[in-house]
Amino acid sequence: MPYSVAVRTLCEFTARRGDLDLRFTPVPTAQEGIAGHQLVAARRGSDYETEIGLRGEFELLAVRGRADGYDPGRNRLEEIKTHRGDLAKQPANHRHLHWAQAKVYGWLLCQARGLAEVELALVYFDIATQEETVFAETHSADALRAFFEARCREFQAWAAQELAHREQRDAALASLAFPHPSFRTGQRDLAAAVFKGVATGRCVLAQAPTGIGKTIATVFSLLKAAPPHRLDKAFYLTAKSTGRQLALDAAQALRRSAPALPLRVLELTARDKACEHKDKACHGEACPLARGFYDRLPAARAESLQVAAMDAPTLRGVAARHGVCPYYLAQDLSRWADLVVGDYNYFFDGSAMLHTATLANEWRVGVLVDEAHNLVERARAMYSGALSQAALRAVRATAPAAVRAPLDKVNRGWSALRKAHAQGTLDAPPASFVNALKQAGNALEAHFAEAAPGTGDAGLQQAYFDILGFLRLAESFGTHSALEFTEQPGPSGRPAATVRIQNLIPAPFLKPRFAAARSATLFSATLSPPHYHLDMLGMPADTAWIDVESPFSPEQLDVQVVGSISTRFADRQRSAAPIARLIAERYAVQPGNYLAFFSSFDYLELVATEFRHAYPGVPAWLQARGMDEGERQAFLDRFVPGGAGVGFAVLGGSFGEGIDLRGDRLVGAFVATLGLPQVNPRNEQLKERLEAAFGAGYDYTYLYPGLQKVVQAAGRVIRTQEDKGVVVLIDDRFARPAVRELLPAWWRIAGPRPRTDRRTG
Incomplete structure (x- = not known):
C-alpha cells in the first residue's frame, strides 16, 4: 500500500x-x-x-x-x-x-x-x-x-516510518480492549453510537448524563473505529482546559491497558499560553526561537514523536532542547499525531487550523465535541467582531501621516452610522463605511510593509487586525448576524460609538466543518431538545440522536420544586429572606456542603447578605466577579469531605459546570432561577430572527439555554452511583410541563408547594 x-x-x-x-x-x-x-x-x-x-x-x-x-x-x-x-x-x-x-x-x-x-x-x-x-x-x-x-x-x-506506524497503530487498535473491567450503565450505548457514526459516515448528537465516563467511552470507540473505517485522525475538542485534561487522561488509561499501543496524542494550547517570548515578534530578527526554526524543526519533530504523550509541558521541554517555538512545533505535529486534543476553535472558527489541514490533506477524520451545549455561544463569539471609535481615534493621534487621512475618513463614516442608527435603517454595514475601512486597512498594510523590523506600534497593529476582522465578517454578513450600534462618552468626553457584527445563528459557518469530517459526535449531559442544537449548529439532516440511559436512580437525588417563592426580577428584593430561610432550614435538617445558584451577581449578593445576617452560624462563601484561577480554586477548596457550609455562585458561571465534587464534598444545590437570559435588545432581536428561521423564537432564545444551565448546575450533586443529595428548584415555573420536559427523565420531582403570589411572567 x-x-x-x-x-x-x-x-x-x-x-x-x-x-x-x-x-x-x-x-x-x-x-x-x-x-x-x-x-x-x-x-x-x-x-x-x-x-x-x-x-x-x-x-x-x-x-x-x-x-x-x-x-x-x-x-x-x-x-x-x-x-x-x-x-x-x-x-x-x-x-x-x-x-x-x-x-x-x-x-x-x-x-x-x-x-x-x-x-x-x-x-x-x-x-x-x-x-x-x-x-x-x-x-x-x-x-x-x-x-x-x-x-x-x-x-x-519518513513515509516508510509513517506507514509502519499506521500499520502498527491500526493492528493495536483492532485488538484494543476497553480499559476497565466492564462498561457502566449507558457507557456502552454511547460508545456504540460513536462507532456507528463513523461506520455510516453520519454525525451523532448524544445526550449522556454526567458520571458515566463519557470521555473514555467516546475516545475508545472513535479509536476502535479508525482501522476498519480508515480514519487518519481523531480530534477531541473541548471548551475548557479541564476537558482537555480528561481526554489526555483517557488516552493514558488506554496506554496503561495496552502498553504496546503506539498512539500519538497531541495537546494543542493557545498561542498566548505556549509563547516563550511574548514581548517579541514572530520572526528571526526578533525571536531566537523563530530564527532557523525550520532548520531545527526536523530534530524536534522526531524527538516529539518518540514521547508517550505530546502534552503542553512535554512539548515545551522538547522545544527548549531544540531551540524552537513550542506553539509552532505543536502545529507541525498535528500532521503526524493520531489523536489531537484542543479547543473548539481549532476546528470550528473562521481560520481553523485543523479544518484547513483536513481539507488540504484530504484526511478522513472523526471529531468528538465535549460539553457540546457550549458550542452555540462559543461559535457565536467566533463569528462576531467589533470596532471602537474611541480606539481608532486613539491610534490615529500617533499614527504616521500616510495613515491619518484614511483613519479620518473612517472617523467621518461614524456619522453616517450614527444617522442610520437614529433613523432605524442600520440593518447592514453601509457600503461607504466598509469602503473607508478597506482604504484604512490598505494604508495600514502599506505602513507595516515599509516599517523597520521591531518598530511596529502595538495599538496600530491591533487596529489593523480589528479592521480586517470586521471586514471579513462584513463580507459574509447575512440574516445569521445582526449589526449593533452603541454610543457613550469617550475618554475626552466626546461621543464614541462601537459598531459590532454579532452572530446570532452560527449554523451557516459550521456546516462546512461538519461536512469535512467523516463523523462528528457532539455529547453533553444537556442537549435537549435535539432539534435546537441541530438547527443552531447546522448539523446534517441525517444526524443521529441518542439519549443515553442514566446510571443513577431516582432514590439518589431528592428533587424539590418550591413554587411559593418568585425569582422574577420584580420580586427579587422580597425573595431574599424566604430563600435564605429555605437554605438555612435545609442545612439544619442535613448539615453539609451546598451550592446555591443565582441568575446574577447582584441577586447572589442580595441573598448572601441576608443569609449571613440572619444565620451567622452557617459558613458561607461567595463567588466574586472576575475571580482568577487561584481564587476559583480557593472557592472549590472549601468543599472538603465532611465539611459544612454554603457556597453562593452564579448560574452558568465557573462553578455551574465542569467541577467534580464527589461524595459528601457536595450534598445539595439550590437553583434560584430558571436561568433565562436577560430580556434586552440583542436577545429580543435574536428571538425575532429565530422565530423567522425556525418558528421557535422564545424557546430558542430563552427557555432552552436557561434550562441547560439549570440542569448543568444540578448535575454537580450526583457524580457517582454512590452519591446521594438534594436539588431544590426555586420558582413555580419549574412545575410547568414545557419546563419539566427539559429536565432529566430519571429525576423524580416533588412539589411544587402551592404559591401565595400568583404573578405571571
Whole structure:
C-alpha cells in the first residue's frame, strides 16, 4: 500500500528552510483565497483550466494535489497565491516553497499529458489592490522529474516510518480492549453510537448524563473505529482546559491497558499560553526561537514523536532542547499525531487550523465535541467582531501621516452610522463605511510593509487586525448576524460609538466543518431538545440522536420544586429572606456542603447578605466577579469531605459546570432561577430572527439555554452511583410541563408547594 501525501505537505517537509517569519501577514482567509483564485481564473481565456487533479507515484509514495490553473494555449501552469502586503517584504523561504510546489505540479502535469516542457508561473494576487504579480520560468519535463524525485527520496524514509506506524497503530487498535473491567450503565450505548457514526459516515448528537465516563467511552470507540473505517485522525475538542485534561487522561488509561499501543496524542494550547517570548515578534530578527526554526524543526519533530504523550509541558521541554517555538512545533505535529486534543476553535472558527489541514490533506477524520451545549455561544463569539471609535481615534493621534487621512475618513463614516442608527435603517454595514475601512486597512498594510523590523506600534497593529476582522465578517454578513450600534462618552468626553457584527445563528459557518469530517459526535449531559442544537449548529439532516440511559436512580437525588417563592426580577428584593430561610432550614435538617445558584451577581449578593445576617452560624462563601484561577480554586477548596457550609455562585458561571465534587464534598444545590437570559435588545432581536428561521423564537432564545444551565448546575450533586443529595428548584415555573420536559427523565420531582403570589411572567 503506497503512502499518500499531498503536494503541499511533501514540499513543506522537504523544501522549507530558514526562519519562521510571520511579518508577511495576515494571510487572507480561506473564503478570500477562493475568491481571489476565482477572480484570477476569470481574467484568463475560455480554455483556462482550474483545479486540475494530479497524481504521481514514486516507489512507495503516491503524491496528489490540485494545481490552481493551466492555460493550454500558452502551456503555462500557474500556482496562485493570494496575499496582502508588499511582495518585496516576502521572506525568501516563502518564495522558495512556492516554487517547489509549482515544480512538483509541473512534473505531475507533464507526466499526465505527455508534455516535454511547461512554463511555470507564480501568480501573486493582492486581495486589497486586486493586482497580480507574476514570476515565470520554463522547465523541461526531465528537469521537473528530477526535482520531483529528489523531493520524494528525501521524504521516503519518513513515509516508510509513517506507514509502519499506521500499520502498527491500526493492528493495536483492532485488538484494543476497553480499559476497565466492564462498561457502566449507558457507557456502552454511547460508545456504540460513536462507532456507528463513523461506520455510516453520519454525525451523532448524544445526550449522556454526567458520571458515566463519557470521555473514555467516546475516545475508545472513535479509536476502535479508525482501522476498519480508515480514519487518519481523531480530534477531541473541548471548551475548557479541564476537558482537555480528561481526554489526555483517557488516552493514558488506554496506554496503561495496552502498553504496546503506539498512539500519538497531541495537546494543542493557545498561542498566548505556549509563547516563550511574548514581548517579541514572530520572526528571526526578533525571536531566537523563530530564527532557523525550520532548520531545527526536523530534530524536534522526531524527538516529539518518540514521547508517550505530546502534552503542553512535554512539548515545551522538547522545544527548549531544540531551540524552537513550542506553539509552532505543536502545529507541525498535528500532521503526524493520531489523536489531537484542543479547543473548539481549532476546528470550528473562521481560520481553523485543523479544518484547513483536513481539507488540504484530504484526511478522513472523526471529531468528538465535549460539553457540546457550549458550542452555540462559543461559535457565536467566533463569528462576531467589533470596532471602537474611541480606539481608532486613539491610534490615529500617533499614527504616521500616510495613515491619518484614511483613519479620518473612517472617523467621518461614524456619522453616517450614527444617522442610520437614529433613523432605524442600520440593518447592514453601509457600503461607504466598509469602503473607508478597506482604504484604512490598505494604508495600514502599506505602513507595516515599509516599517523597520521591531518598530511596529502595538495599538496600530491591533487596529489593523480589528479592521480586517470586521471586514471579513462584513463580507459574509447575512440574516445569521445582526449589526449593533452603541454610543457613550469617550475618554475626552466626546461621543464614541462601537459598531459590532454579532452572530446570532452560527449554523451557516459550521456546516462546512461538519461536512469535512467523516463523523462528528457532539455529547453533553444537556442537549435537549435535539432539534435546537441541530438547527443552531447546522448539523446534517441525517444526524443521529441518542439519549443515553442514566446510571443513577431516582432514590439518589431528592428533587424539590418550591413554587411559593418568585425569582422574577420584580420580586427579587422580597425573595431574599424566604430563600435564605429555605437554605438555612435545609442545612439544619442535613448539615453539609451546598451550592446555591443565582441568575446574577447582584441577586447572589442580595441573598448572601441576608443569609449571613440572619444565620451567622452557617459558613458561607461567595463567588466574586472576575475571580482568577487561584481564587476559583480557593472557592472549590472549601468543599472538603465532611465539611459544612454554603457556597453562593452564579448560574452558568465557573462553578455551574465542569467541577467534580464527589461524595459528601457536595450534598445539595439550590437553583434560584430558571436561568433565562436577560430580556434586552440583542436577545429580543435574536428571538425575532429565530422565530423567522425556525418558528421557535422564545424557546430558542430563552427557555432552552436557561434550562441547560439549570440542569448543568444540578448535575454537580450526583457524580457517582454512590452519591446521594438534594436539588431544590426555586420558582413555580419549574412545575410547568414545557419546563419539566427539559429536565432529566430519571429525576423524580416533588412539589411544587402551592404559591401565595400568583404573578405571571
